[in-house]
Amino acid sequence: xxxxxxxxxxxxxxxxxxxxxxxxxxxxxxxxxxxxxxxxxxxxxxxxxxxxxxxxxxxxxxxxxxxxxxxxxxxxxxxxxxxxxxxxxxxxxxxxxxxxxxxxxxxxxxxxxxxxxxxxxxxxxxxxxxxxxxxxxxxxxxxxxxxxxxxxxxxxxxxxxxxxxxxxxxxxxxxxxxxxxxxxxxxxxxxxxxxxxxxxxxxxxxxxxxxxxxxxxxxxxxxxxxxxxxxxxxxxxxxxxxxxxxxxxxxxxxxxxxxxxxxxxxxxxxxxxxxxxxxxxxxxxxxxxxxxxxxxxxxxxxxxxxxxxxxxxxxxxxxxxxxxxxxxxxxxxxxxxxxxxxxxxxxxxxxxxxxxxxxxxxxxxxxxxxxxxxxxxxxxxxxxxxxxxxxxxxxxxxxxxxxxxxxxxxxxxxxxxxxxxxxxxxxxxxxxxxxxxxxxxxxxxxxxxxxxxxxxxxxxxxxxxxxx
Numbered sequence: 001x002x003x004x005x006x007x008x009x010x011x012x013x014x015x016x017x018x019x020x021x022x023x024x025x026x027x028x029x030x031x032x033x034x035x036x037x038x039x040x041x042x043x044x045x046x047x048x049x050x051x052x053x054x055x056x057x058x059x060x061x062x063x064x065x066x067x068x069x070x071x072x073x074x075x076x077x078x079x080x081x082x083x084x085x086x087x088x089x090x091x092x093x094x095x096x097x098x099x100x101x102x103x104x105x106x107x108x109x110x111x112x113x114x115x116x117x118x119x120x121x122x123x124x125x126x127x128x129x130x131x132x133x134x135x136x137x138x139x140x141x142x143x144x145x146x147x148x149x150x151x152x153x154x155x156x157x158x159x160x161x162x163x164x165x166x167x168x169x170x171x172x173x174x175x176x177x178x179x180x181x182x183x184x185x186x187x188x189x190x191x192x193x194x195x196x197x198x199x200x201x202x203x204x205x206x207x208x209x210x211x212x213x214x215x216x217x218x219x220x221x222x223x224x225x226x227x228x229x230x231x232x233x234x235x236x237x238x239x240x241x242x243x244x245x246x247x248x249x250x251x252x253x254x255x256x257x258x259x260x261x262x263x264x265x266x267x268x269x270x271x272x273x274x275x276x277x278x279x280x281x282x283x284x285x286x287x288x289x290x291x292x293x294x295x296x297x298x299x300x301x302x303x304x305x306x307x308x309x310x311x312x313x314x315x316x317x318x319x320x321x322x323x324x325x326x327x328x329x330x331x332x333x334x335x336x337x338x339x340x341x342x343x344x345x346x347x348x349x350x351x352x353x354x355x356x357x358x359x360x361x362x363x364x365x366x367x368x369x370x371x372x373x374x375x376x377x378x379x380x381x382x383x384x385x386x387x388x389x390x391x392x393x394x395x396x397x398x399x400x401x402x403x404x405x406x407x408x409x410x411x412x413x414x415x416x417x418x419x420x421x422x423x424x425x426x427x428x429x430x431x432x433x434x435x436x437x438x439x440x441x442x443x444x445x446x447x448x449x450x451x452x453x454x455x456x457x458x459x460x461x462x463x464x465x466x467x468x
Contacts, residue, residue, distance in 0.1 A: 030088040030100075030161065032112045034080075034168035038147050042079040044129050046115040046421050048140075049073045049088055049100075049166075051108040058151055059111040060141040065399070065408045065416050071097055071108075074419040080114070085165065088112075095416040105156050112166040113148040115140045115421070120293070121199040123307075126444025130293035130425060135175040137231025137296035138427040140420060144174045178234040183210055186234075187324065188289075191316050197307030198293075204317045205289035207235035208325055211282035212275060221326045223333040224318070225285040226357075228349070229342030231296035232287040238275070239268035256402045284325055288313065294424060294446075295432035300345040301352060303468070304440040305424075314353050331356045339363035366433075370465055374398065374410065378449065378462040385411035385455030411455060418452045437465040 032047060050059035052070040062070040073094035080086050090100055097103055117129040134144040147168035154164065178186055185208045194202035211222055243266050249259030257263070274280055290298045290309055298309035322329040334357045336346040343365030350360040371377045375396050376384045387394045399408040410430075417426035423445040424431040424438075431446075438446040438461055449465065450457045 030090070030164045030166070031085040032088055032114075032149075032166045032168060033085045034082055034114070034147050036082040038168060038171050039082055042081045043114060043147075044078050044080070044117040044119070045076075045131070045146075046117070046140075046425070047075050047077045047080070047086065047088065048113045048115065048420070049092070050111045050113070051103065052111075052151075053106070053108060055109045055151060055153070058148075059109055060113055060148060063141070063416075065413045067407060069096060069416075071095070071103065072416070072419050073100060074421070076422065077114070093415075093419055095419045096412065098415075101160060103156050103161065105158055107153060107155050109151040110154050110164065110166070111149055111151045112168060113141065113146060114168055115143065116145050116147070117425075118293075122444060123197045123199065124440060124444065126440070128444040131421075131427065132293055133231075133291035133296075135177075135233075137233065137291050138294070139296075140427055142172060144172050146172045148172070175233075178207070183238065183240070184208065184235045185210065185325070187321065189317060189320050191312040193308045193312040193316060204312060206286045206317065206321055207232060207289075208321060209235055209238060209275075209285040210325065211284065212280070213282065214325075218326075220282070221328050223283045223335075224322060224327045225283055226318070226334060226336045226346075227285060227287045227342065228300060228336060228338035228345035229287070229297075229340070231289060231291050235285075235287055237264075237268050238271055239265060240272050242266075242269050284321070284327055286321060288317065292435070294435040295427055297341065297345075299341070299348070299432065299436045301348050301436065303436045305435045305438065305444075305446045310349065310352060314349070314356050318356075332358045334358055336360040337362070339365075341366055344368060370462070376410070376457075378457055378465065379459065382457060383455045384450050384457055385409070385414070414452055414455070422452075424448075437468055439464050439468075 030049065050063060050070060050072045052059040052062050059070055063072045071094060073092045075089045075092040077086060092100070094100065115131055118132045120128050120130060122128060131138070131140070131143065136142045136144065140146070148170050149166045149168050150170065154161065180186060186205070187208065188203050188205040191202050191204050213220070243262055247262055247265065250261045251258050252260035290300065290313060292298045292306050292309070294306060298306055300313055301310040302308045318334070319329065321327060327333070336349055336357055337360060338346045343362035346360035346362045347365055347368060350357050367373045371379060382388065385396060387396060395409040395411055397406045397408070398410045398413050399406070401407050414430055417428045417431050420426035420428060423443070424434045434446040434449055438449060441447040447461050448458060449461050
């Protein structure tokens, strides 16, 4: 009888445990959907779920690799149908808290976003799904055509987030092209080289600053200054009017300067005045638009996963600009400049096309020697996330503020990228380096330099980087 009594107790405990588990599971059911008003066809992409402690701005604008970031989780979706609720994976990887089940109790603003992927049939024989740039320079939270929900306030309890249905009822609108002015012109061309590689029409663009007297001297021909850098939505740093006297000063956290926006306007106006001085040299300046499905620019070189961007810019775009705007059209009449990403590009383009350009000015370039890939030696180090030690797990920093205080780590940066997109599809810094330097994998995407979760370095890929 006592044994029978114990059996009933055990069965009761098991059933109670099962009920609790079912209750917990149902209490964390998150679904996301959109209607045919947003898209009449099924969509592929990266489905992102964001939680923020405040609603000063939408959660999609509060995600970053710094100390002020809010929470984000990501999963792939294939053929997400209009009108069909898609369960959000409760085990989806997140940043900076890895699991949804670990989100602390409290009030949050929640938002979902679908970063839409398109299908590319590459000349290499691979088929890949990637986010096409839509004029924004590969910004997942601003890319036209992406769907998102209005933020809603929820309360997370000890039992979890609770049941939540999110409707992607907003679509990011198209971006208007900048208009030509007296001084600045805009061009876009179809690249035959890139179109062949990507299996669809691909375009390159540029913003062109004309020299003083361009219209008055139709016989004149000009040397060409090529500014390399991140995606420019228009020609920057040139302003024909004095700074706005009513402009409210804004603080720049990046530079630690109050009123940086006023400084920018003043410098842009000063440049305009110098540009018009009688003895100032006359030449063309261009800023290039060459975003790829991997980043806001291509790094201006040929690569296994992105195709022949170096050749396309040098042999298609540059000659077209020189023909249309009366450039001299000779290698000796062109020079390159840029900083950070643009600094690396200026150096790389000069090295790879020595006869097509006549020098470069490179400021603070991205890593040019991978023995110092930021703080990692990819040939000798075993792990990119932690310093080598028998007993101490000390993370490798990735960013410091102007006082030297650490603001982020290599591990944190890469984990955020992994949330935003697997297979180097985040559109962020570490992933574009792989898309530029890595061999193409069997699946058509760039091979990883290191394991994105652990940081363990693949030295076979590192050797490929040395030559590419």
